[in-house]
Amino acid sequence: xxxKLILAGVVGWLATLGAWPTTAQxxxxxxxxxxxxxxxxxxxxxxxxxxxxxQVTVRCLGLDGLPIENRPVQLRITTPPEGTPxxxxxVFGLGGTGRxxxxxxxxxxxxxxxxxxxxxxxxxAGFRVIQRAWPDPGPxxxxxxxxxxxxxxxxxxxxxxxxxxxxxxxxxxxxxxxAFCAVGQSGGGSEIGYALETYGLGNLIDMAxxxxxxxxxxxxxxxxxxxxxxxQTCNAHLENLGICPQDGPDGHTCxxxxxxxxxxxxxxxxxxxxxxxxxxxxADAPTLQANGILSPLAVPNYPNTHVAFLVGRDDCTSSSxxxxxxxxxxxxxxxxxxxxxxxxxxxxxxxxxxxxxxxxGAALLASNGCIRRH
Numbered sequence: 001x002x003x004k005l006i007l008a009g010v011v012g013w014l015a016t017l018g019a020w021p022t023t024a025q026x027x028x029x030x031x032x033x034x035x036x037x038x039x040x041x042x043x044x045x046x047x048x049x050x051x052x053x054x055q056v057t058v059r060c061l062g063l064d065g066l067p068i069e070n071r072p073v074q075l076r077i078t079t080p081p082e083g084t085p086x087x088x089x090x091v092f093g094l095g096g097t098g099r100x101x102x103x104x105x106x107x108x109x110x111x112x113x114x115x116x117x118x119x120x121x122x123x124x125a126g127f128r129v130i131q132r133a134w135p136d137p138g139p140x141x142x143x144x145x146x147x148x149x150x151x152x153x154x155x156x157x158x159x160x161x162x163x164x165x166x167x168x169x170x171x172x173x174x175x176x177x178x179a180f181c182a183v184g185q186s187g188g189g190s191e192i193g194y195a196l197e198t199y200g201l202g203n204l205i206d207m208a209x210x211x212x213x214x215x216x217x218x219x220x221x222x223x224x225x226x227x228x229x230x231x232q233t234c235n236a237h238l239e240n241l242g243i244c245p246q247d248g249p250d251g252h253t254c255x256x257x258x259x260x261x262x263x264x265x266x267x268x269x270x271x272x273x274x275x276x277x278x279x280x281x282x283a284d285a286p287t288l289q290a291n292g293i294l295s296p297l298a299v300p301n302y303p304n305t306h307v308a309f310l311v312g313r314d315d316c317t318s319s320s321x322x323x324x325x326x327x328x329x330x331x332x333x334x335x336x337x338x339x340x341x342x343x344x345x346x347x348x349x350x351x352x353x354x355x356x357x358x359x360x361g362a363a364l365l366a367s368n369g370c371i372r373r374h
Contacts, residue, residue, distance in 0.1 A: 027199060028060030028161040032072075041074040041133050043104040046116040049078040049123050056165070060157035062150030068271060069137075069148030071158050076101055076131040077172070080123050087126040088179030088206070088370050089172060091163060092119070094351070095186025095212065095319075097144025097263065098134045098159075105185065105351040114357035121361055127370065128173070130166060134158075145191060147267035152216060152291040155268040156194030163195055167204050181207040181370040183360060185351050186319050187264060189214035193293035193326060202302040202336075206373045209363055210327075211310045211350040215319035217326030219265060220288035222256045222318060223280035230254060237324035242342050244316040254321040256280065293326050300329040304373045306337040308363045312346030312356065319348060337368055 032055075039055035054075040062068045080086055092102035103116040119129050136143040149155040166172050167180055182205055184192040189210035195201040196208060221230020234254035238244055244252055256265065265280040268291075279287040289296060309327050311320055331338050343355050350356035364370040 026061070027164050028058055028157050030056045030058055030161060030165040032057040039074050040076060041101060041135055042099075043101050045076070046103050046113055047078050047123070047129075048120050049081065052077040052079075056162070058158045058161050060154060060161060062154045062271065066150075068150055068154055068157075071143070071145065071148070072135055072137055073158070073162055074133050074135055075166075076103070076133075078119070078123050078129045080126050080128070084124070084126050086128055086174075086178055088181060088372070089128045089130060089166070090122060090181045090183060090364060090370060091130045091132065091166060093132050093159070093182070093184045093188030093191055095184075095188050097142075097146045097267075098132065098188060098191065099136070099143050101131045101133045102183075102185070102188075102351065103131060105349060107349060107352040110352070112354070114354040115351040115360075118351075118357040118361040122364065125365055127364070130172065132159075132162065146187075146264055147270060149268045150271045151287075152219075152265070152268040153194065153198050156191060156198060159191035160195040160199035160201055163201060164204070175204070175374070177372075179206045179370045179372045180204055180374075181209070181364060183209040183211070183364070184214070186212040186215055186348065189323070190216040190293065193217065196302055196305065196307075197293050197295075197298050197300065202305045204374060205302075205305050207306040207308065207364065207370045208302075209308045209310065209360060210323070211356065211360060212312065212315055212317075212348050213319045213323040214293060214326060215260070215264065215322045216291075217293050217323040219256075219280070219292045219322060220283075220285045222254060222322045223261065223265065223288055224283040224285065225255060226283075234321045234324065237328055238321060241311070241324060241327065241340070243311050243313065243320050243324065245313070252321055253316055253318050256318050256322070260318065294329055298329070300326065301334050301336075302330075303335045305334075306339070306368060306373070307334055308339045308369075309341070310350060310356065310359050310363065311340075311342050312348060312350050312353070313342040313344050314347045315350070317348045336373075339363070
């Protein structure tokens with residue numbers, strides 16, 4: 001089975017060398033497929049079912065038609081117990097720039113791994129679980145889905161390409177009989193948001209579950225301390241959604257902290273010449289507006305995708321703030337099923353809380369959850 005997958009990947013890689021797409025909204029290509037235990041990545045293996053570990057390399061183009069940096073991505077795949085009918089495939093992505101596997105989501109000084117327990121339950125219920133992590137390409141190179149690119153929308157091509165590739169592999173998914181769903185925490189939710197909005201993958205994702213974000217929903221105001229209109233909009237969205245009600249009289253945290261500016265926004269533009277390589281630090285509103293998930297060209301309507309948002313009621317980070325306009329837009333305009341819930345006693349790292357992990361599992365297993373819609 002896996003030999004067929006490797007061979008198909010090599011042939012597909014070679015066939016694309018002279019046939020690059022011409023826009024950033026086109027998907028990239030997957031190649032260099034490796035299947036063995038050495039590519040299970042960093043972090044403990046906590047799940048009950050046997051793992052299949054896969055590493056591939058994703059290639060995409062930037063807005064100028066030139067390739068952005070290739071990125072390796074590692075997959076941990078667990079399947080239902082033998083004899084259990086497979087209901088679908090669920091792809092999980094953790095936050096930040098995506099360098100940690102979902103099962104290892106953990107709160108400081110707490111050994112519990114509620115996300116791993118939830119993934120075990122999904123396997124038992126009949127779902128194939130695929131976790132992704134973007135490792136460092138080399139000893140002196142930073143990994144992740146964001147950096148080494150010309151824009152955030154170009155960076156997001158990497159995940160969208162991976163998701164489309166998984167969908168097309170018969171060893172990983174059967175679209176004729178199985179659902180195909182994606183779960184993303186914080187920055188992992190941004191990957192899904194761009195996949196839906198920029199790359200049109202609402203045509204294959206049956207359910208998308210966003211937790212703790214997506215932080216790249218609207219990014220221009222979050223980079224500009226002088227944008228008082230954004231602060232007012234941000235406050236209104238968070239109050240309407242019931243997120244972080246204990247924030248002080250000066251309003252919510254609606255600006256990216258410096259570390260997020262560098263690693264989660266400007267790193268996506270680093271292949272551009274100065275000063276176009278740091279639009280967030282320079283508050284370049286036009287560039288940032290064009291690169292948010294909810295860009296001026298966005299149409300947040302996914303008629304064949306159930307979009308679910310789960311946010312900790314105590315999530316007072318900028319991620320919930322910058323994601324709130326996208327959340328509200330989808331709830332207001334998508335004609336497909338939508339849902340939204342805030343979770344009491346839960347802060348930003350939602351999958352690391354038992355309440356949060358349980359809510360993710362319940363959303364997927366609900367009668368209107370991860371089911372075939374295409």
